[in-house]
Amino acid sequence: MTSRRDFLQIAAATAALVPTGWTRAFAQQRLTQDDLLAFEPMGNVTLVHLTDIHAQLRPVLFREPSTNLGVGEARGLVPHVTGRAYLDLYGIPGGSPLAYALTPEDYVALARSYGRMGGLDRIATVLDAIRAERGDRVLFLDGGDTWQNSYTSMLTKGQDMVDCMALLKPDAMTGHWEFTLGTDRVKEIVDGLGCPFLGQNVRDAEWNEPAFEATRMFERGGAKVAVIGQAFPYTPIANPRWMIPNWSFGIREEDVQGSVDKARKDGADLVVLLSHNGFDVDRKLAARVKGIDVVLTGHTHDALPQAVTVGNTLLIASGSHGKFLTRVDLDVRDGAVKGFRSKLIPIFSDVIAPQRAMAAKIQAIREPHEAMLREELGRTEGLLYRRGNFNGTLDDLICDALLAEREAEIALSPGFRWGTTVLPGQPITREDVYNATAITYPAAYRMPMTGARLKEVLEDVADNLFNADPYYQQGGDMVRVGGVSYAIDVARPAGSRISDLTLLRTGKPIEAGTTYTAAGWASVNEGTEGPPIWDVVAAHIQRKGTVNPTPAQVTVRGA
């Protein structure tokens, strides 16, 4: 710990442009907590945005994607800029802490230098500091994907996260993976949450009546601030509908406009959309719905150091896994935003001190499971990460496990965006496996599948990712495949993007009429049978001792 902190403070100066909001010291890599928090205050309202932490209480490693393609009008625009191009765009020096936090460039070496990011106890420290400085001007908003996807969150049905978040006192939240806890559990939590769970776009499926509060009005710094919640519009499609059979979602753009108009009529000086739409959907929405001042966007896990402006609307994207908080100060007068300043605050866990109360709470939650979670199942030769449009080495490992342990020819693994990173040569712990697989519908199925059906599945998911109209994108990255190679032309229309499907075992083309044995997990269908995926992956790692996953073979065209 100490040596890393020393390193962080000693590293050589780098002359470079620095994005607004960061001090020169930051660019020179002498990181201190004060530098990370430094912010020249502005105006009378401060928004603090946290989103997509996926139940990670402790600091994690999370490699940002190297492939994140934009299609249609989003082509070449942020957040579809990665790696070197991202560094150039924002003037971030290579090898700097920010380069490590925001891109996959030189990731392994920088991860060893700069360490883990996030941790709810560090986030608590940052919030404490902002609240101490800004008092009753602060509105802290949670964009959702908070209650699920770690071992303890799965075991406690989200209670660990609910209890820890209660210590942070958010003013409102919205959701997505929360709904995979099922209707009854979500209702139970929301009833005792202590802050509104907002979702203007969630309705009773039968009568179309609102299932959740749409908008909450707050008074901050003398201004009336309306926060409208937008849950992930495609929850019942991307995740099991049978778990929430009575709730219907959708973008419901006209209803967003209706909520904005109502908020303005009720005297809102500032209108904030707390959204789990995903970045491209929110960019389109911001251009079509009039009167939103700020969209706090989530779901697609993009971390952007500057606000993106669409007309008079600011889009704020605050990353994932607890790596960042965004602070936005706004000067709100006479019902309008006169000025703003924002900063994506990177949560370097070796630089920001943990808040004692939260650290104690997290320790108490984890203590009974700590030994099990730390159990080393094996080691990895290469870097294990998940994020990226087409493949991630962590998914390659899961596919290898499915092929071997379930004796299948073809493996399918969902294109989730969450999941932590393991460095080369490191042990793989049980917790690492849970961090990649902890869901409420984990059955690793095994089933016959025709070549035609396989192509249909790939085409369907490809259109959910690469439809030129973001409103028709369902979210998630491309489904990962093992045992099969294929080519994809992202620019082609639905149904014609996938070609050259080849079964790797034989080297022969996949035939439409032939039936293959496929294994996968995270089926959205009720009654899916099979062992939980974490047991399959753990058994595979234990049997292999050291893993070196087979790289996915996907040829990408039209990008």
Added chain:
Amino acid sequence: MTSPFNRRQALALGTGAVAAAALGLRAGPALAAKAATDEAIKAFTRGREPVRGKVKLELPEIAENGNTVPMTVSVDAPMTKDSFVEEVMIVAEGNPNPGVISFHFTPSSVAEANTRIRLAETQNVIAVARMNDGSVFSDVKQVKVTIGGCGG
């Protein structure tokens, strides 16, 4: 198996629709369905080319369940004796049988109706409204029907 038309009729909750009748258009698969769609629209409009506007179709961009997709159609019309919408026809051009439903209106009713429709695959749903003066208007919306899963 019960006829989907009966269920659709039963589910039609038109606030102002005086009568809702299922369309019995006959069509074979694929191309024939497109031809049947064009044919049905032509017959409905009495040969006139519908103008975009006035009629508005509300449907989800992606269906949560293709077997029962909520749909609302409304028409911007004064609904007076002199100016009202007579009939709105809904067709789904990718269904094996593209005819979905038809709503009939009278003056002083509310020109809005909602129901649930069944969509076999990703396709365009078209609403065509015929006013009492014979003018015709249309709206179209694409609805994606997906296998689901893999989002996150």
